[in-house]
Amino acid sequence: xxxxxxxxxLRGLSASDGIAMGNVFIxxxxxxxxxxxxxxxxxxxxxxxxxxxxxxxxxxDILAIKNEISDRVGHSEAGIFDAHLMVLEDVALIEExxxxxxxxxxNIDYCYQKAAQKFIDAFGSIDDPFMRERISDIKDVSRRVxxxxxxxxxxxxxxxxxxxxxxxxxxxPSDFALLDSKNILGLATEKGSLxxxxxxxxxxxxxPCVVAVNGLMSSLNQNDFILxxxxxxxxxxxxSEKTLRRYEEVDSTHKQIEFLYNTSLPFPNKMLSGQxxxxxxxxxxxxxxxxxxxxxxxxxxLFRTENYFIDSGSFPSEENQFLVYRQVAEKAGNxxxxxxxxxxxxxxxxxxxxxxxxxxxxFMGYRAIRFCLDxxxxxxxxxxxxxxxxxxxxxxxxxxxxSLPNELRKAKxxxxxxxxxxxxxxxxxxxxIQIGAMxxxxxxxxxxxxxxxxxxxxxxxxxxxxxxxxAVDRVNDKVxxxxxxxxxxxxxxxxxxxxxxxxxxxxxCVCGEIAADPVFASLLLGMGVQELSMSxxxxxxxxxxxxxxxxxxxxxxRDEVLSIDNARGVxxxxxxxxxxxxxxxxxxxxxxxxx
Numbered sequence: 174x175x176x177x178x179x180x181x182x183l184r185g186l187s188a189s190d191g192i193a194m195g196n197v198f199i200x201x202x203x204x205x206x207x208x209x210x211x212x213x214x215x216x217x218x219x220x221x222x223x224x225x226x227x228x229x230x231x232x233x234d235i236l237a238i239k240n241e242i243s244d245r246v247g248h249s250e251a252g253i254f255d256a257h258l259m260v261l262e263d264v265a266l267i268e269e270x271x272x273x274x275x276x277x278x279x280n281i282d283y284c285y286q287k288a289a290q291k292f293i294d295a296f297g298s299i300d301d302p303f304m305r306e307r308i309s310d311i312k313d314v315s316r317r318v319x320x321x322x323x324x325x326x327x328x329x330x331x332x333x334x335x336x337x338x339x340x341x342x343x344x345x346p347s348d349f350a351l352l353d354s355k356n357i358l359g360l361a362t363e364k365g366s367l368x369x370x371x372x373x374x375x376x377x378x379x380x381p382c383v384v385a386v387n388g389l390m391s392s393l394n395q396n397d398f399i400l401x402x403x404x405x406x407x408x409x410x411x412x413s414e415k416t417l418r419r420y421e422e423v424d425s426t427h428k429q430i431e432f433l434y435n436t437s438l439p440f441p442n443k444m445l446s447g448q449x450x451x452x453x454x455x456x457x458x459x460x461x462x463x464x465x466x467x468x469x470x471x472x473x474x475l476f477r478t479e480n481y482f483i484d485s486g487s488f489p490s491e492e493n494q495f496l497v498y499r500q501v502a503e504k505a506g507n508x509x510x511x512x513x514x515x516x517x518x519x520x521x522x523x524x525x526x527x528x529x530x531x532x533x534x535x536f537m538g539y540r541a542i543r544f545c546l547d548x549x550x551x552x553x554x555x556x557x558x559x560x561x562x563x564x565x566x567x568x569x570x571x572x573x574x575x576s577l578p579n580e581l582r583k584a585k586x587x588x589x590x591x592x593x594x595x596x597x598x599x600x601x602x603x604x605x606i607q608i609g610a611m612x613x614x615x616x617x618x619x620x621x622x623x624x625x626x627x628x629x630x631x632x633x634x635x636x637x638x639x640x641x642x643x644a645v646d647r648v649n650d651k652v653x654x655x656x657x658x659x660x661x662x663x664x665x666x667x668x669x670x671x672x673x674x675x676x677x678x679x680x681x682c683v684c685g686e687i688a689a690d691p692v693f694a695s696l697l698l699g700m701g702v703q704e705l706s707m708s709x710x711x712x713x714x715x716x717x718x719x720x721x722x723x724x725x726x727x728x729x730x731r732d733e734v735l736s737i738d739n740a741r742g743v744x745x746x747x748x749x750x751x752x753x754x755x756x757x758x759x760x761x762x763x764x765x766x767x768x
Contacts, residue, residue, distance in 0.1 A: 179411045183386050185361070187406035188372035191381030192424040193359025194417065197397045198337035199390070200348070205319045209283035217274055220281035224270070227321040231261055234317060243460060252457055253370055255483040260314040266292055282322040289315035309370065313345040333357065338399055342390055344371045354378055359401040361408055363389040376710070383408055434713040437720050438469045444698075446723035451704035452712050453511075455684060457481075459500045466709045472509035474706020475571070475632070475684045476501060478555070479516045488551050494558035502566025509567040511609065511632070511682075511706075512559050514584075515551070516541045516573040541574035546583050556591035563603035571632055575610040578623045584608075585627070609682075612670055613637040621670045625677035632706075633670060635685025639663055658687050659744040664696070664734055671700040682706055691718050692747045695754075696734060699727030721754050 235257045243251035269288040333356045343364040365371050365384035375382035381403030400409040442450050453474030545552040572584045607629035674681045682704035687693040689707035694715050730750050737743050
């Protein structure tokens with residue numbers, strides 16, 4: 174707290190909404206010191222045994238962390254640690270460690286650290302989003318393995334014994350495992366992105382967070398007093414009394430707004446003009462379906478089954494899958510559950526399966542439906558399990574990454590084959606189960622009129638669709654500016670998809686990030702989308718807005734947006750509409766309630 178002349182403002186990216194004021198706790202992840210010494214060839218077997226024990230212990234550690242996060246935050250968020258298991262079991266990393274051991278004859282901890290650093294350096298220079306995003310995972314896992322080899326315990330955020338704003342160059346996913354959220358007022362990092370582990374965990378735990386703050390670590394000292402604005406991505410060092418008073422009002426206003434958003438939850442999903450819409454949730458397992466979620470959701474718009482496969486560390490049996498899917502169906506009751514078939518490959522993979530060869534560009538390679546159509550046993554096992562679960566609830570099947578009508582035809586043939594097998598076995602299932610296709614690639618977008626006639630519903634995966642439309646890696650800083658959901662190209666292709674599906678009387682759901690963005694929600698419904706599927710935390714705000722609009726307004730907004738020839742103009746029009754509805758109802762000054 175100081176006068177204005179000493180106030181300093183740092184800028185970053187808004188990763189998690191909220192206001193935090195307090196003293197700084199700096200977390201430093203220094204490299205683990207590993208001595209290196211020569212061994213004899215006779216000692217290599219003992220070193221390998223020591224290494225294998227450390228791997229086993231590290232696997233147990235990661236699973237314990239994952240369970241802790243799952244219990245406290247949610248199953249979806251705990252999925253971050255699937256990537257850690259993949260790194261731990263990576264055959265190439267283990268083989269490189271052994272190669273160094275046998276060729277150089279040094280102690281195994283040194284060999285492993287050298288191998289891990291080699292991978293970190295190599296992946297840092299590769300223009301591949303999956304590899305670059307995994308660098309923090311490699312650092313986290315390798316540090317844990319080395320600590321286990323050395324018999325040391327790594328530092329954790331539970332060292333924060335009183336309420337603080339915690340800052341670091343970047344946080345490791347395992348930092349959050351024993352985090353006492355009551356003592357974490359806010360988070361800030363010098364590195365990171367809106368899709369980083371820190372951002373994901375902060376949003377899940379509802380902790381104000383700012384990432385990618387240039388000069389953060391050099392600007393602040395232990396116990397400095399700062400203010401974090403998670404809405405705008407600003408950090409105030411030595412905030413003035415005037416700034417503190419202003420933000421106390423801002424914080425109070427936002428809390429009132431959050432309360433008002435929640436007041437819409439008990440009411441029907443209906444516009445002022447009477448049209449109904451569906452607000453569904455994306456899940457990774459039955460743990461995500463709490464009583465509150467079940468009460469307020471229209472259904473499950475996306476059940477990501479690949480996380481269960483990764484958790485299993487193998488291709489689970491039909492019976493085990495059936496039990497998982499049935500549990501979700503029974504929990505959902507009379508509300509629909511859309512189960513997406515296996516979407517492995519790209520950034521979701523098995524570390525210990527030879528079926529997925531390393532590819533130059535895994536996001537455009539052997540993944541999702543392409544893999545399933547090639548592996549009949551795996552695909553039929555899952556389809557039979559889903560069909561059997563359909564006898565216990567309103568289940569629908571969704572095929573990911575459909576590129577061609579012929580792929581959808583083949584996938585439907587597999588469904589018919591699975592049905593025939595179950596009939597022969599005398600097992601019950603919904604014989605009229607609905608089938609849908611995900612529109613994620615340009616070829617599917619341009620043939621929606623054909624695909625829509627072949628299925629009961631379509632689901633637009635906007636995250637991948639935008640990336641593939643622009644041939645852009647959205648985590649590559651050099652081209653990230655091209656990842657623009659409000660561009661005329663994206664707006665027009667979305668309208669084309671929705672119009673083609675509606676013409677075929679095929680329902681449309683949007684389950685990408687823009688479905689959870691209130692600025693885009695009105696536009697999507699104006700285009701004719703019937704369902705939005707999102708993380709539950711976004712649902713109250715979306716519902717509050719959509720209960721304050723009329724369909725003719727949304728259609729007018731759609732027409733106006735489609736006539737604009739630049740992204741800035743599109744976003745400006747969308748924000749103008751959004752603010753007019755929100756401010757009109759809340760009777761608030763024109764504050765920045767949405768970035």
